[in-house]
Amino acid sequence: MTDYLSFKADLANSEVAETFDDLSYWSSMFGQLLFRHLRLAPRLTALDIGCGTGFPLLELADRLGPTCTIHGIDSWAHAVARAKVKARVRGSTNVHVAHGDAAGMPYDDSSFDLIVSNLGVNNFDAPTLVMAECRRVCKPTGRIALTTNLVGHMSEFYLSYEQALVDTGNSHLIDRLHHHQAHRATPEGLHDLFSSGGFEVTACHTETLTLRYADGSALLRAYLSRLGFLDGWRSVLRGTGQETAVFEELESRLNRISREGDGGLCLSIPAAYIEGQMRE
DSSP states (O other), X not given: OOGGGGOOOOTTSHHHHHHGGGGHHHHHHHHHHHHHHOOOOSXXXXXXXXXXXXXXXXXXXXXXXXXXEEEEEESOHXXXXXXXXXXXXXXXXXXXXXXXXXXXXXXXXXXXXXXXXXXXXXXXXXXXXXXXXXXXHEEEEEEEEEEEEBTTTTHHHHHHHHHHHHHTTOGGGHHHHHHHHTTSBOHHHHHHHHHHTTEEEEEEEEEEEEEEESSHHHHHHSHHIIIIIHHHHHHTTTTTXXXXXXXXXXXXXXXXXXXXXXXXXXXXXXXXXXEEEEOO
């Protein structure tokens, strides 16, 4: 059964934003990486780019305290509306959320002491433009800190996907699969992105996180997978008429791996925290 292939995320539906917090575990893994390394101080003006429904925006407000002012921006209108409700309910009067594009932000030059983005770089259509905007709105003494997953993301899954292509007679699609995998960031690419945006990297920390499921059936039907990853996985097979055959083989293969393992299906998530400051 490949019932999960019929799922389609409708971001124009406000109810999706109401349930988007189901993805908080995924975001929180990278948020914990962010807060392990981010230097905190009072009396800052901070910005969270790609704040979504309010994480790490509201947590950042708590960590920095009442002497700080924290802004969040996101291009998803329904998520912004939900983040505003959360800020109001929590009484976070020092939090301000805006609907807008990170490549053209509605802030004055030299506005922020600190800019953060948790997984945001994954979703920027034009990362170099976003970094140029960050330089514009960052104070000369300001800092920027990003987290992201890296190339090698879910390598166990992708090895099984590649073998499923072979086993279903679709070896000619392996290059497509590799191209899909290659869009992930690398530490070297992040350094280049910072440098091209006018920032000097002052810290870079990498570690491998783990995401666990009972088996492949659980992974493929998980809301995180369907909302965050499924469309990319399916893009490898678009126009081939092979979706059902390949995903049935993939699911079966992942289930076999989980039975052979000691703790279900374990997926490796290489992650990075990178911080920089304005370059003179």
